[in-house]
Amino acid sequence: MKKFLLGALCGCAWFAHGAFATQTVTPDLSLQPLPLQAYNRAATSLNGEWKIIVDPYENGYYNYRYEPFDQQETPSQNAYFTDSKQKTPGDLLEYDFDKSASLQVPGDWNTQTDKLYYYEGTVWYRKTFDAPKAKKTDRTFLYFGAVNYRADVYLNGKKLGVHVGGFTPFYYEISGKLNEKNNSLVVKVDNKRHADAIPTLNTDWWNYGGITRDVKLITVPKTFIRDYKIALASLTDKTVTGAVLLDGAKGGEKISVKVPELNIKQTITADKNGKANFSFSAGNAELWSPENPKLYAIQITAGNDKLSDTVGLRSISTRGKQLLLNGKPVFLRGVSVHEEYSARGGGRVKNAAEAQQLLNWAKGFNANFVRLAHYPHNEDMVRLAEKMGLLVWSEIPVYWTINWNNEATYQNAEAQLTAMIERDKNRAAVIIWSLANETPVSDARNTFLARLATTARRLDNSRLLSAAMEKHYRADNASIAVVEDPLAEHLDLVSFNQYIGWYDGAPEKIDRISWEINYNKPVFISEFGGDARAGNHGDIDKIFTEEFQENLYIKTLKMLDGIDGFVGTSPWILTDFRSPRRHLPGIQDEFNRKGIYSNTGEKKKAFYVLKNFYDKKAGQQ
């Protein structure tokens, strides 16, 4: 039995955290190597209108000799990040943020203006703001929820750093770097794809560029609560363990931890590294589950700093082929989800209301699980799933043909994995970290992913590891589908994508297939499905009709339900979504049409097949 209790503290990153490595030209020394729990902190939002300059030739970054301005001792005023103004009538300046166009933050640029719908390149963003009220001794952090893909960040003409990775938070300490009035924050956002990046050149989702999540200023006292971890350490005696990490501590500081509803109030003392552990018995605490997504308020106080949050207590484990939630077998009635608000015609989800809409649609067919593909979604999505009783699979975009032989690529993947785990390690709903999706087997890929698995377990050994692997057929018998992948030994859940009846033969083939999956581990089918244009009807053998998709679901669910150790599935996909690979006019029109809902939320016939199957499964639990 492999027990994974949320909160096995030895796995916390703080205790084993290496330096943060990002794929940058100059190591980003100002990037804080430690997490910053920012979601519930009072903050000054920098969301809203930002001025922009679309700069395909990166004219604001390189001089005409193609030398980066920001490597110059005194950058020329032609460098856009200096946000210069014409000083004299004769001043030659060929840009002016104040007179330029604007975009909304958060939000991708592709769906804000037709001119940028297909754009892949650099867009400069500029925001001016006054310094938030703060005491002299206070510290200020600039926090980005995510920027896709590379962000070069400048404050008042000085470079703060570079971040790569389009779906994880990052931040810079800017204490002492702010003017009282009229600060200029300039971000060079570049969403160009690269073979050595994570993800790599080819994906089946739209390469939305921009400052796609919140930007905010967080002011904290000189010594503040940087991070914490809490969770259930034992299902039997309901022991809860946790840790708090102070930044700016000398050691000896008193920290109060309260869980009022459990009558817990503890005072612990920070060691010289600012760290303090705690534990208590949660006695009659209600365990978090999809049926009862019970959350407890937690208040951590240190000096004049206070961090509040809500947490669930639960255990996730495997026992042979069984998946156990709070010690009982659980079936994952799932669906895969892209972070795209398709009802608006596409575009990255940009607020909690849009995230709520997607999760409500998942609840529509009695889901208790969402596979947030293929990258970490925004924090609203994860926290709402937790409130709504949806278990979560969270994933880094190690997708398809990654450059397994490039160390910088590995460092990038590891940095994204670390940031994903650091941000969501206290979310009870998250039960699976996924390392990869449909990556071709090779020695280099096996080594790369085994390293990632080791890092994931070091950061957090309280959750299950998985990845969407692939299947093949027995060489001597084409009706036996096999899941056999060296990666499986590093995983707790054997997950794979299969498209028999869509990419692999016609639906009638499904009835002829049996499965060979020789692992004593639970089996999860992370994708199946087929395209249907909503409202397009015909016989079941007419491709792209709702009837075709409906029949595919009926046959596939029957086949999967016969697999030994079958603990759930997340059909591909909740709603139609924009893809640069799907060009069939009148049917796809640059949308992948495998949605159970259309991109405007219409239920296709497959919706009812899935709901019926999940209602039965729910009744059996």
Ligand code: GCU
């Ligand atoms: C793959 C992949 C998805 C893709 C889907 C499809 O399995 O994981 O990202 O969109 O198949 O082809 O529709």
